[in-house]
Amino acid sequence: MTSGIVLSLNVGRSEPNPAKDTDATGIGKRPVDHAVTVRRPGPKTTGLHSGVVGDFIGDTKHHGGDDQAVYAYAVEDYAWWAAELGRDLTPGLFGENLTTEGLDLYNAVLGEQWQVGDGVLLQTTFGRIPCSTFQHRMAEPRWIKRFAATNRTGAYLRILQEGEIRPGDRIEVVDRPAHGLTLAEAFDIYMHAPENLPRLLVAEALPPSLRDDIEKRLAKSSA
Template sequence: MTSGIVLSLNVGRAEPNPAKGVNETGIGKRPVDHAVTVRPPGPKTTGLHSGVVGDFIGDTKHHGGDDQAVYAYAIEDYAWWSAELGRDLPPALFGENLTTEGLDLYNAVLGDRWRVGDSVILETTFGRIPCATFQHRMGEPRWIKRFAASNRTGAYLRILQGGEIRPGDSIEVFERPDHGLTLSEAFDIYMHHPENLSRLLVADALPASTRTEIEKRIR
């Protein structure tokens, strides 16, 4: 198994959103230097939205909820994008809660379980589908298509055991499913290869809503 650290712990506040049909967004997250509490937020539209206490989510139809409680992005993938775009990309720019170092999120497996710090346990559920808010924040032409084509989606996670996370906390991948379906492969199939959608159904960690959607698409 692999291990890494929480390089940056990021929390968003409500800001105007000129890019979508919602008035506010929490994509503009900022690094914090103190511990934050994480807990399962409940259903996407009616629960507490973000799994990170104090973190704001504006578009509660498409973001947040138990299956997208925490979002992580690797500093190694930021380095890849920096080379592609020719500009520095600081942690939190993509709106992630956890900027990780030392974890290969591109090859992370759906259903990987992470132990973060002393008590928190997270489980990877799927990759991040880019939206208009993300494209506006980046200011890059055709950003949605470029991000999707890269399959470097980062990881959405559900919270299996809550607690406190601090900057610098260790992350241990302590359990990995045998099916071997990676986040990047699952995202690529979902977005670009519908003929292979049945492959995604091997992952028990797949969000129930995504599973239902895939089963409908297959039929």
């Protein structure tokens, strides 16, 4: 199995959101230098929203909840984007809670489990679908389409075991499902290759809401 570290631990506060009808956004994550508690937030719209205590989520219809409790992005993918965009990109810019180093998130398997620090256990659930808030934050032409086209989506995570995460904590991949479906492949199928949607249903870790959506799309296409 592979391992990495929490290069930066990032928490967002409430800020005005000019890109959506929601009044505020927490996409502006900032690094912290202390331990942060992570716990299951519950349902997306009615729960505690973020899995990271103290982290704010404004658009609770599309973000947060148990299946998007924590968001991770790799510094290696930041480096790829920095070269592509010709600008410096700092941890937290993409709105991630964990900026990782040493983990290949592009080839992470959907449903793999990460042990973070002494006791926290996280599980990858899907990649991040870009939105207008992200577009506004980046101020790059056609950012939503460009981000989606690369499949460098980072990883949404559910919390299997609660606890504390600290900057510098070691991340160990302790379990990897045998189906081998990567986050990048799953995202590409969902966004760009509907003929391969049945492939996604092999992943038990797929969020129930996403599974329902896929099954509805498949039923509609076969009708």
